[in-house]
Amino acid sequence: MSQFALNLIVIGASFALYIGIAIWARAGSTAEFYAANRGVGPVMNGMATAADWMSAASFISMAGLIAFTGYDNSTYLMGWTGGYVLLALLLAPYLRKFGKFTVPQFIGDRFYSQTARIIGVICLLIISITYVIGQMTGVGVTFSRYLEVSSSTGLWIGAALVFCYAVLGGMKGITYAQVAQYIVLIIAYTIPAAFIAMQLTGHVLPQTGLFGTHDASGAKFLAKLDQVVTDLGFRSYTGHHNSTLDMVLFTLALMIGTAGLPHVIIRFFTVPKVADARKSAGWALVFIALLYTVAPAVGSMSRFNLTTTMWPGAETGDTFSMPAVSVDAINNDPDLTWMRNWQATGLLAWEDKNGDGLIQYYNEAGAADAPVAAIIEEQGLVGNELTTVNNDIMVLANPEIANLPGWVIAIVAAGGLAAALSTAAGLLLAISSAVSHDLIKGAINPAISEKNELLAARISMAVSILVATILGLNPPGFAAQTVALAFGLAASSIFPVLMMGIFSKRINAPGAIWGMIAGMVSTILYIFAYKGWFFVAGTNMLPDTADAWLFGISPASFGTVGALINFAVAYAVSSATAEPPAEVQELVESIRVPRGAGAAHSH
Amino acid sequence: MSDKSSSNAYWKANLRIIWISLAIWALVSYGFGIILRPLVASIAVGGSDLGFWFAQQGSILVFIILIFVYSWRMNKLDREYGVDE
Numbered sequence: 001m002s003q004f005a006l007n008l009i010v011i012g013a014s015f016a017l018y019i020g021i022a023i024w025a026r027a028g029s030t031a032e033f034y035a036a037n038r039g040v041g042p043v044m045n046g047m048a049t050a051a052d053w054m055s056a057a058s059f060i061s062m063a064g065l066i067a068f069t070g071y072d073n074s075t076y077l078m079g080w081t082g083g084y085v086l087l088a089l090l091l092a093p094y095l096r097k098f099g100k101f102t103v104p105q106f107i108g109d110r111f112y113s114q115t116a117r118i119i120g121v122i123c124l125l126i127i128s129i130t131y132v133i134g135q136m137t138g139v140g141v142t143f144s145r146y147l148e149v150s151s152s153t154g155l156w157i158g159a160a161l162v163f164c165y166a167v168l169g170g171m172k173g174i175t176y177a178q179v180a181q182y183i184v185l186i187i188a189y190t191i192p193a194a195f196i197a198m199q200l201t202g203h204v205l206p207q208t209g210l211f212g213t214h215d216a217s218g219a220k221f222l223a224k225l226d227q228v229v230t231d232l233g234f235r236s237y238t239g240h241h242n243s244t245l246d247m248v249l250f251t252l253a254l255m256i257g258t259a260g261l262p263h264v265i266i267r268f269f270t271v272p273k274v275a276d277a278r279k280s281a282g283w284a285l286v287f288i289a290l291l292y293t294v295a296p297a298v299g300s301m302s303r304f305n306l307t308t309t310m311w312p313g314a315e316t317g318d319t320f321s322m323p324a325v326s327v328d329a330i331n332n333d334p335d336l337t338w339m340r341n342w343q344a345t346g347l348l349a350w351e352d353k354n355g356d357g358l359i360q361y362y363n364e365a366g367a368a369d370a371p372v373a374a375i376i377e378e379q380g381l382v383g384n385e386l387t388t389v390n391n392d393i394m395v396l397a398n399p400e401i402a403n404l405p406g407w408v409i410a411i412v413a414a415g416g417l418a419a420a421l422s423t424a425a426g427l428l429l430a431i432s433s434a435v436s437h438d439l440i441k442g443a444i445n446p447a448i449s450e451k452n453e454l455l456a457a458r459i460s461m462a463v464s465i466l467v468a469t470i471l472g473l474n475p476p477g478f479a480a481q482t483v484a485l486a487f488g489l490a491a492s493s494i495f496p497v498l499m500m501g502i503f504s505k506r507i508n509a510p511g512a513i514w515g516m517i518a519g520m521v522s523t524i525l526y527i528f529a530y531k532g533w534f535f536v537a538g539t540n541m542l543p544d545t546a547d548a549w550l551f552g553i554s555p556a557s558f559g560t561v562g563a564l565i566n567f568a569v570a571y572a573v574s575s576a577t578a579e580p581p582a583e584v585q586e587l588v589e590s591i592r593v594p595r596g597a598g599a600a601h602s603h
Numbered sequence: 604m605s606d607k608s609s610s611n612a613y614w615k616a617n618l619r620i621i622w623i624s625l626a627i628w629a630l631v632s633y634g635f636g637i638i639l640r641p642l643v644a645s646i647a648v649g650g651s652d653l654g655f656w657f658a659q660q661g662s663i664l665v666f667i668i669l670i671f672v673y674s675w676r677m678n679k680l681d682r683e684y685g686v687d688e
Contacts, residue, residue: 066659074658078632081663085628088670089621093677207660211649220650238651240640247637273688275678282670289663296659592614593686 003406007146010410011417014184015161018177018421022165025173030450033170033457034101034433040175040270046283048175049267051182051418052426053080053258053284054291055131056138057482059185059419064391066299070237072247074296079251081285081292083258086495088281091259092268094502096277097591101269103262103430103494104438110501112584113509114443119516121438123493124262127486128427128434129471131263134482135424136472139417145345145396146413152473158421159469166425167461171270174425181418186290188415191408192399193294196301199402206297216316225304231319232307233367237300243552253559257487260495263423263430274594302394305401309336310361310386320375324358338400347390348397353382361386428468432460477535484527484556492519492562500570505588507570508580515570523562527555613684617677624673632662 027033040048058080066073098106104124108117136155143154165173190206197209201221214221226236235241258264267284268277308315313322330336330350342348350359356379362372364384375381396416399408436457441448448456478485493516500507500515507515530549532539542548544555553561579585635643640654648656681687 071655071658074636074655077659078636078662081666082628082632085624085666085669089624089673210659211651211656222650222655224650226650238655244637248633251632251637275674275681275688278670278674278677282667282674285663285667285670289667292663293660589610592617593610593684594681594688595686596688 001406003409004148006406006410007413010407010414011147014180014414014418017180018161019164021176021180022168022173025165025169025176027168027170027172027454030101030437030454030457032172033454034269034437035266036170036172036175036270038270038272040272042271042276042280043283044179045175045267045271045276045280046285047182047287048178048270049264049280049284050287050291051178051185051422052267053264053288053423054182054185054419055423056135056142056416056420058291058295059189059416060138060392060395063295063298063302064394066296067303067394068389068391070235070300071240072242075247075251075254077292077296079254080258081288082251082255084281084285084288086255086259087264087268088278090499091265091495091502092277092281093274093594094591095265095498096268096271097274097594099269101266102433102437103265103498104434105442106501107497107512108438108442110584110587111497111507111509111512112581113513116497116509116512116516117438117442119513119520120494120497121434123489123516123520124430124434127261127489127494128263128431129468130478130486131261131482132424132427132431132468133471133475134480135420135427136468137475138420139424140472142413142416142420146410155469155472158417158424159465162421162425162428163462163465166428166465167458170457170461171266171429174422174429175270177425178422181422182287184411184418185415185422186287188411188413188418189291189298189395190294192402192404192412193298193301195404195408196305196398196402197297200301200304206294206301210297210300221304222300225300228304228307228311228314228319231314231371232311232361233363233365233370233372235366237303243546246546246549246552246554246557249553249557249560253491253557253563254483254487256495256563257489257491257559260490260493260498261486262434262490262494263426265498266430266433267426298398299394302398302401306389306394307361309339309401310359320371324360326358327352328357330359335403338397341400342393342397347388347393349388350386353385354380356380359385424468428461428464431464432457435460435464477532477537481527481531481535484531485524488523488527488556488559488562489520491559492523492566496563496566496570500567502588502591505585506579507574508577510577511570511572511574514573515566518569519562519566522565523558526550526558526562530555610684610686613680613686616680616684620673620676620680624669627665627669631657631665636662 031037062076065076095106104117104120107120139158140151140155143149144151165177193206194204197203197206201209201212202215203209203212212221214224217224222238226238230236271277271280310325311319330339360381362384367373399412440456441453497512497516529541530544546552635654636658643653646653
């Protein structure tokens with residue numbers, strides 16, 4: 001059976017499953033549409049949260065980010081998991097106790113201000129729209145790579161599928177589809193990783209293989225990897241090379257940004273009890289960790305495999321004990337078919353610059369002080385000859401590099417689609433419920449009936465899908481800035497206001513409003529100063545380099561500073577103005593205890 | 604509310620659990636994983652050191668344990684103060 005037929009069968013079967021779930025889990029009320037009627041158990045909600053959370057970026061790009069940077073990019077691993085501790089301890093149980101449907105609704109009620117609610121909606125829309133574009137383009141790219149259609153056709157197919165279960169089922173349909181998508185994506189991620197860990201280290205578990213012994217050379221795997229990459233003039237894999245301050249701030253920005261993402265927070269509105277919200281965050285992290293502890297193994301092992309493919313001698317002995325891979329081998333060796341396949345996509349490219357028939361891969365910037373300097377001298381090299389290696393190859397080409405069977409490749413394709421579609425659906429629900437519940441019911445027509453609000457929610461969902469698809473077809477400049485813009489804003493605006501709303505009775509409406517504005521504006525201005533106004537290339541006022549950053553703080557790390565500004569401004573403004581009314585202080589008292597609000601007030 | 608004082612005591616106990624949990628959360632990630640890595644560099648873990656392990660694996664495992672222990676402690680606290688659902 002051809003690879004194309006296999007891909008079609010596996011992807012088709014996974015889609016049939018999601019559509020079946022859509023028909024089974026139709027929503028009949030707004031409570032079902034916005035919060036799955038609060039009937040999702042903590043384990044199942046944990047699984048759905050994991051699928052909601054792990055996007056195309058987690059599935060496809062993260063291992064590559066770690067592979068080519070090593071230890072310094074541990075920030076993503078800690079940042080994107082540590083946020084769940086903050087969610088469990090500081091936000092989820094209290095917001096579940098509050099018992100409403102959207103994040104802006106909490107902001108509006110707690111700060112007794114329609115203005116605060118609208119600012120919350122604006123933040124939510126910027127965050128979620130930036131985020132969803134990346135997911136939609138991810139769907140298009142995966143389709144075009146595996147099903148031989150154009151990426152715009154792929155995008156429309158993906159949009160039609162999300163339309164089926166999101167418009168019909170709302171949160172209920174999305175939740176059960178996400179559970180299925182989690183299972184597909186985790187299988188797709190771990191199977192190739194287990195095979196590769198087995199080949200290199202003899203460990204079935206990639207998590208232990210990473211710290212195990214490299215079978216072929218007898219050295220510790222990480223020590224061997226460090227040796228091979230430093231021989232070629234790259235920075236050591238396990239070493240700490242970047243600014244410590246920026247590493248701390250970036251990790252913190254990712255953590256509080258994660259905890260402040262509306263589409264993640266609303267998942268905790270679906271569980272029956274406050275105790276379930278706490279436990280559910282734990283289960284979510286268990287399911288996330290299944291992928292996040294495999295990712296560093298995938299990254300390091302695929303980096304090793306790529307490097308030993310280029311320098312075959314490195315596999316068993318000294319890096320330069322054998323000549324570099326030859327052009328002839330790349331063109332004819334069946335084991336290297338993957339190089340030719342991926343060359344066609346433009347994600348991998350090589351060029352025999354000195355015409356010696358060999359492709360020598362090394363780091364030009366660090367070559368002078370590395371052992372590769374002698375090879376450059378001896379073989380007359382004029383530059384690194386593996387000219388393009390895209391980060392994303394590390395996961396997508398993994399099964400081919402390791403010569404795994406065709407069905408594994410098909411499952412990886414289905415897994416990539418599951419990761420992108422599940423996150424897209426969660427984001428679209430956050431967007432459409434903010435529009436129908438916060439704008440239409442909250443601001444424009446508060447008298448709207450339950451039935452009409454459900455209809456409005458469905459129409460908002462359909463329109464959101466259409467807008468996301470169109471933006472996915474023509475991604476604007478800010479689409480590539482998910483990390484800086486979405487996490488930066490969630491960290492600097494939404495997380496602080498939610499936390500202060502729960503942990504302080506003194507923060508009042510003007511404090512919250514000015515705090516959110518200060519956090520959001522300072523973060524956006526800092527990003528624009530280095531990345532260009534609205535990310536238009538060439539309009540940046542300062543060069544985007546470590547030397548030009550204020551105190552060495554990168555634009556993507558600034559969310560942490562923005563959050564501090566938010567806290568400080570909110571505190572100062574609140575102290576100078578009247579304290580919140582008594583009924584708001586009662587509300588804060590009531591969300592702090594799990595027992596039902598009705599019972600507490602009846603005394 | 605009939606028992607404001609007990610609800611204040613409940614909130615104080617809750618905050619204490621949160622502070623302890625956050626201290627551990629920060630210690631394993633920002634501490635051992637980043638800032639204190641040089642201090643624990645002499646402890647070898649499979650081809651690298653303890654700091655590398657915490658940064659790439661250990662902190663995630665500690666986070667999971669933290670949330671479940673927090674959840675268990677809070678459920679116990681809810682029952683002690685009679686505020687469970």
